[in-house]
Amino acid sequence: AAEAASCRKMAALRLAVSGAGRTFLNPSNVAGVSQVNMSFSALSRGKKAALSTLGLLTAGGAGLALMLHQSVKASELELHPPSYPWSHSGMLSSLDHASVRRGYQVYKQVCSACHSMEYLAFRNLVGVSHTEAEVKTLAEEIEVVDGPDESGEMFTRPGKLSDYFPKPYPNPEAARAANNGALPPDLSYIVNARHGGEDYVFSLLTGYSEPPAGVSVREGLYYNPYFPGQAIGMAPPIYNEVLEYEDGTPATMSQVAKDVCTFLRWAAEPEHDQRKRMGLKLLMGAAILIPLVYYMKRHKWSVLKSRKIAYRPPK
Numbered sequence: 001a002a003e004a005a006s007c008r009k010m011a012a013l014r015l016a017v018s019g020a021g022r023t024f025l026n027p028s029n030v031a032g033v034s035q036v037n038m039s040f041s042a043l044s045r046g047k048k049a050a051l052s053t054l055g056l057l058t059a060g061g062a063g064l065a066l067m068l069h070q071s072v073k074a075s076e077l078e079l080h081p082p083s084y085p086w087s088h089s090g091m092l093s094s095l096d097h098a099s100v101r102r103g104y105q106v107y108k109q110v111c112s113a114c115h116s117m118e119y120l121a122f123r124n125l126v127g128v129s130h131t132e133a134e135v136k137t138l139a140e141e142i143e144v145v146d147g148p149d150e151s152g153e154m155f156t157r158p159g160k161l162s163d164y165f166p167k168p169y170p171n172p173e174a175a176r177a178a179n180n181g182a183l184p185p186d187l188s189y190i191v192n193a194r195h196g197g198e199d200y201v202f203s204l205l206t207g208y209s210e211p212p213a214g215v216s217v218r219e220g221l222y223y224n225p226y227f228p229g230q231a232i233g234m235a236p237p238i239y240n241e242v243l244e245y246e247d248g249t250p251a252t253m254s255q256v257a258k259d260v261c262t263f264l265r266w267a268a269e270p271e272h273d274q275r276k277r278m279g280l281k282l283l284m285g286a287a288i289l290i291p292l293v294y295y296m297k298r299h300k301w302s303v304l305k306s307r308k309i310a311y312r313p314p315k
């Protein structure tokens with residue numbers, strides 16, 4: 001019975017492919033196709049040489065143009081920061097939270113004299129660098145204008161967890177007036193807002209030097225090879241022992257710069273640790289699922305991929 005069924009199937013197949021199929025499989029037609037050959041190896045020797053020369057000339061010309069372009073690009077004179085081995089730069093590395101805590105201390109005691117961080121509230125520090133009780137004490141140190149009260153008067157009160165970091169100047173004009181006309185940018189997202197991120201900020205903070213011979217810097221500006229234009233309106237803000245760390249870490253210049261950069265990285269990317277943890281979970285899930293799905297796919301397709309369709313012309 002099985003044989004009879006397969007015979008019937010073959011007959012149906014034969015019906016379907018007869019006509020068009022027969023002319024397509026005609027050997028004389030197949031031979032005709034092979035004469036149209038577009039590959040490089042089939043070209044004559046002269047054509048090969050001509051094509052190769054054309055290729056070489058094009059590549060050489062493009063290279064030359066690029067080199068000439070680079071040599072006249074005078075706008076890129078500043079020093080590019082090296083890439084430093086941050087403890088948080090690995091694929092699976094979290095931020096160093098002790099460093100974030102010290103960095104907050106640096107921001108509070110040094111940078112906040114000129115720079116605002118208007119997108120950060122005290123509550124953001126809870127569970128990151130400080131405990132809730134510690135942050136409450138920190139917040140209470142500042143005075144916040146609130147109101148109006150029942151009589152329509154504004155009043156000041158101690159800060160709360162929900163208050164944002166206080167700003168050093170009431171408006172950008174006041175900030176410029178106090179800094180020789182230069183505006184200290186908000187530091188909330190500064191490591192994302194500058195090429196090089198924390199490498200750049202670290203290099204900037206530690207990179208002040210005497211201007212090279214023949215270079216003079218205007219009054220009120222400072223020479224810094226990492227700053228675009230080399231003359232920055234920020235006086236060197238940190239030096240050895242600029243502050244005393246509450247955890248006893250020696251406050252060398254590079255330590256202070258590293259800590260404040262780690263803090264600024266956290267400020268710009270508070271989801272940093274969460275993001276990497278999710279990534280790890282995703283990779284672990286995918287490591288199980290992808291082989292499984294691949295096996296399923298092979299299994300389901302094996303019938304289709306291993307079948308053989310034969311055409312037997314009718315006798």
Ligand code: HEC
Nearest residue numbers: 110111113114179182183184185190201232233234237260
């Ligand atoms: C005395 C005021 C003052 C202090 C303190 C200060 N800065 Fe600045 N900062 C400035 C001014 C002014 C500018 C703008 C400079 C300019 O545009 O020429 C600036 C610019 C910057 C920039 C931006 C540079 C750029 O590429 O545009 C960064 C980053 C920076 N400061 C970080 C810090 C950090 C971190 C601290 C604390 C360790 C700090 N600053 C302390 C005044 C200050």
